[in-house]
Amino acid sequence: MPESRHTKELPVSLLTDSEMIDACRVRDFARVFRLVKARAGIYPSMIARQCELTPSRVGEVIAGQRQLLHMDVIERIADGLRIPGHMLGLSRRGWETPAALAVSEREPVHPPAGPGPLAALPGVEVDSILAMAAGTNPSPSTLQALRSSIEDYWRRDDEHGGETLRPAVVGQLRYVEGLLKDRRPTPIQHGLYGVAAELARLTGWTYFDARQYHQARAYFSEALQLAREIDDHPFMANVLACMSLQATYQDKPADALALVSAAQDQARAGTTPRVRAMLAMREAFAHATLGDRKDTHTAISEAHSQFERIHEGDPDPAWVTYFDEPKLIVDTGIAHGRLGEAAIAEPLIADALAREDPANQRGRAFHAFWLARTQLQRGKLDQACHTAIEALVPAAAVSSERVTGHLREFYEQLAPYREVPAAVAFEARLRATLPPPVQRTPSSIRT
Template sequence: MAATIRRTRPPNTDLARLIEASGASHKSLALRVNQLARASGIETDYSHTSVANWARRGMTPKWPIPKLLAQAIAERLGRPVRLEEIGMGEAEAPDANVGLDFPRDPTDAIRTATSFWSSVNRRDFLAGSGFAASAFTVPVTRWLVSPADDTADHAGGRRVGRADLDELREAADDARRWDSRYGGGNWKAGSVTTCLRERATPLLRGSFSDDVGRDLFSVTAELSRLAGWTAFDVGEHEVAQRHFIQALRLARAGADVQLGCYVLTTMAMQSLLRGFTNEAVDMAQGAFERAKHNAVPKVLAFAKLIEARAHARGGDPRSASRALAGSEDLLARANERSGDEPVWIDFYDHARLSADATEVFRDLKDPRAVLAWNRQAAAMPPGVFTRSVGMRLAIVGTAHLQARDLDRGLELGNRSVDILARVESIRALDYVREFNDALAPWRREPAVREFVHRTRRELGVAA
């Protein structure tokens, strides 16, 4: 059952009178609130006892339940009902701007990040809000102007030591592995938000030297980026956006310019996949230019890769090819000096570049190039990068459909479903939807109808 805010207060007689006037039983009212909550993407299990507690004991449920309760009563009365009428006028939605701030002062940055982490609850947080590319404007501008704070020491509670940092790094490593294998919806990958709230927050409020502080800010920035990535992967884009903003601010507090570059590149990737291709190009290019004297080649190569993908989504083959070639050149340089890259970029190698290149040329509707790059991407091990392999199969299958090869396309589409059925990732399912869209010319074919039915049955992908 959803948590309830307990307050010492008299019975809510306003609510009790309105429920009586509506003619609704406590049981039917609880059922209707649960239905409205579920329609809003919130799972609740309120009962007649819950409604009795609200009316007789003056308890107030967490937002947005007061709003839904007023709606349920309004349906019975046949007129609008204000929160004040049910005695819950003081109930407020979470601050719509929580997590969007990018404070100039490091102490304010700690306060902003920890406040956001304490507010995140994926069942009811920011109900009804959505991703807005414009929310990245101030954070990106401030990071580009100054990607590193001058100092990182802090005087607070308990003394933070290296052992504390090792624990956070281990949590980040664990989350990365589980996310790659099983997707952001997996319970272990999603637990990184709990880690930020319960383990990182007390450390950020503690006492630490400049050296320890730099490392603490960097590892919490990576954890926040991972929390954003897992939220992004399961389609919670507004939560992901806020995690990314806080990750960028913490990377600046840690003077970790190359991590800031990586976070900004991830923000560009979210933007391009939400349809903001021009903004994504600007962010990827900005990340590269600001970090090109501070970051190792592999980090810069990833920025160029995402730039290429954004150009492809925008229908610019020349710019996409140029950026992709730049990424490949930087990867070659990285291989010559391997060993000095941060652990969070170790996934990016030539096989991964090739896999993303298949998507670049699928978007450019060049199936011949897709198939050529796919031969180089085949080295990606499915046991380690389960989601990526499943998505690539859908991409290559789409390329075969673009080349009018239905049989080969369906073969790869079915293999993609075999893999992605084991992964909890809304983002991965988008690739299956795009594959299904490419099947439009063959909609009446029995094999196509069976495949579409399979994706609906096993993955929940609408036709």
């Protein structure tokens, strides 16, 4: 039946109640309707409307004067009251897969313009405004203000996702590129190239987080070009590490390994232990995605060895400060999880999650779903579903297709347990927490 926006769903406590489960199993709709009225506040007239029955017919069922045996009627009751199909001996209903999970990888209808620095940027009106702004004379304080805004963008990206930030980030990138058209004193010129490279990387990251991989790669490539202009090899390593991570999400582990190897080549001279530790962990991800246990463990050991060499006062670039001890630990757990070593992964991820910054909504959602996956792999179904339910709070707070992807993976892993009360509870909370995705038409996708 068509989904009604006024449909009132049954509470999880009722769907997992033993009396309700038994009444549905034997299709005792008199008991079902009485429980729905008493426990969900859905009265006979509402039951009739939601299930496309007449009020008199519902009343007769409740009074024990009529039985409901026809399959189409039973299906209408399942759909109208949102009773999972398996509870009534039906096949899985179409609405049981939350619309929020029916999202495929979003790519542009047409590939973005070539990787030149002016690709995929705002139109003529913005061009003219920024052309006037480009006549200003940037100073060291201008560079500091731009760097501060980038730090703020990254913070808000962690808290809310990057899609809504993208227009501002791209506009600022265009502004800085306008400043680069004129020759400046070397320190200012180098600073502007560095800012532009970081803005391009951040733009690529927002597209990567939205699973729009072609655009992400175009902006990552632009970031590499800008960093190459000033021979900033550590930053080039950082961008290549981002591209390596994207390749793991695209299930291209060989590409991921090649990219992180190139990143390590760029970082061999003049970088810090924290940067080397981050790169070693990205290497571990690539090996784990390939299923190479020995090399994964070797890369993990290297990451921890480098991290132990970190000293206060190290000249770490700002872009790597996020790689702290909880991040090292959770990434170690995820690498083990990718290998299927759930017994090693679970306590590591749980420990890091307990210490993670509450403001990092996306990170908390990612890591909680990884924890739920490892718990499920260890046969801890109730605990896994409880962890996943808790993860829905940060997942709903951030706009991130990658978060949705992790959620989808866990949801699919629950397939053999659809009838278990813990899984029923998770699915009901999922539908209540995550709204359907916004449908986009090709003309609404900014390229």
